[in-house]
Amino acid sequence: MNSRYYIEGLIAVFIFGITPIFIKEVAANAFTIGVVRLSIGMVFLYLLAGPSKISKLRKSEWRALVWIGLLFGVHWVTYFISVKLSTPSMAILSVSSFGLHMIYLNWIIKGVKPKPVDLIAVFIAVVGIYLIVPDFNLKNDVTAGILVGLASGLVFAILPFVQQRHQHIDSMTRAFGQYAFAMLVFLVFTPETNWELSQLDWIYLAILGVICTVVAHTLWLRATTMLPPTNSSLIFYLGSPIAMLTSYIFLNETMNTNKVIGACLIISANIFGVLMRRRTSYKTSSEGN
Numbered sequence: 222m223n224s225r226y227y228i229e230g231l232i233a234v235f236i237f238g239i240t241p242i243f244i245k246e247v248a249a250n251a252f253t254i255g256v257v258r259l260s261i262g263m264v265f266l267y268l269l270a271g272p273s274k275i276s277k278l279r280k281s282e283w284r285a286l287v288w289i290g291l292l293f294g295v296h297w298v299t300y301f302i303s304v305k306l307s308t309p310s311m312a313i314l315s316v317s318s319f320g321l322h323m324i325y326l327n328w329i330i331k332g333v334k335p336k337p338v339d340l341i342a343v344f345i346a347v348v349g350i351y352l353i354v355p356d357f358n359l360k361n362d363v364t365a366g367i368l369v370g371l372a373s374g375l376v377f378a379i380l381p382f383v384q385q386r387h388q389h390i391d392s393m394t395r396a397f398g399q400y401a402f403a404m405l406v407f408l409v410f411t412p413e414t415n416w417e418l419s420q421l422d423w424i425y426l427a428i429l430g431v432i433c434t435v436v437a438h439t440l441w442l443r444a445t446t447m448l449p450p451t452n453s454s455l456i457f458y459l460g461s462p463i464a465m466l467t468s469y470i471f472l473n474e475t476m477n478t479n480k481v482i483g484a485c486l487i488i489s490a491n492i493f494g495v496l497m498r499r500r501t502s503y504k505t506s507s508e509g510n
Contacts, residue, residue: 236436255403266393298410300316308472341493465484
């Protein structure tokens with residue numbers, strides 16, 4: 222496998238890891254951030270996907286793109302709110318639970334029952350989440366942010382199932398539809414957007430729109446298209462420690478023992494789940510041969 226795609230994947234994940242820092246620091250709220258990032262992403266992907274391809278979409282394909290976009294919109298708005306309420310590291314750790322959500326969603330949607338190793342992974346992650354929650358009180362912003370992040374992870378986990386059903390649609394066209402119809406979610410909250418921003422805030426928004434959206438997602442799309450799913454999943458989970466480290470360095474976020482141990486458990490549980498699914502898949506294909 223060309224090492225170039227691994228490098229692109231690592232660059233994308235590094236950007237994903239530092240993205241919450243800019244979301245937290247910019248004075249714009251979650252809804253304003255979404256409108257700006259999606260607007261920039263839509264323009265870029267429209268040009269990349271090609272107007273001719275988009276115009277040839279059938280009605281059923283447009284419906285599929287609407288569902289994909291709405292799910293992505295809900296994922297993004299909840300993720301941004303999670304960052305604003307809690308901290309960058311807690312938000313990305315909460316969203317990282319998507320791999321565990323996929324275990325029971327696979328059972329509900331595809332009828333694939335979870336194996337004992339899957340349940341072990343879920344249990345380890347739950348213990349990790351318990352450790353990172355500072356106070357079991359919804360009046361605590363960090364706790365509320367973690368819960369919103371877990372909800373964001375759930376929606377993010379549903380997306381691959383919908384994407385797989387419509388993989389016949391060109392990937393760039395799907396990405397355009399994802400951004401275009403995600404905008405509908407944010408437009409609902411237009412009255413809540415805030416535009417009285419400083420020059421530095423606009424610089425942060427430009428970074429979020431160009432670097433963290435266009436560059437990162439394009440590199441990630443290329444990497445995940447070319448790399449084995451297990452490898453790309455393992456690369457993705459590097460985003461959590463990157464977010465924790467950068468949050469500690471640039472935002473002076475406190476990293477107590479519970480938080481570090483909890484983070485290690487959540488990340489380990491997800492990696493364990495990925496490796497076990499790879500092993501099961503390899504064993505099944507070997508038996509089939």
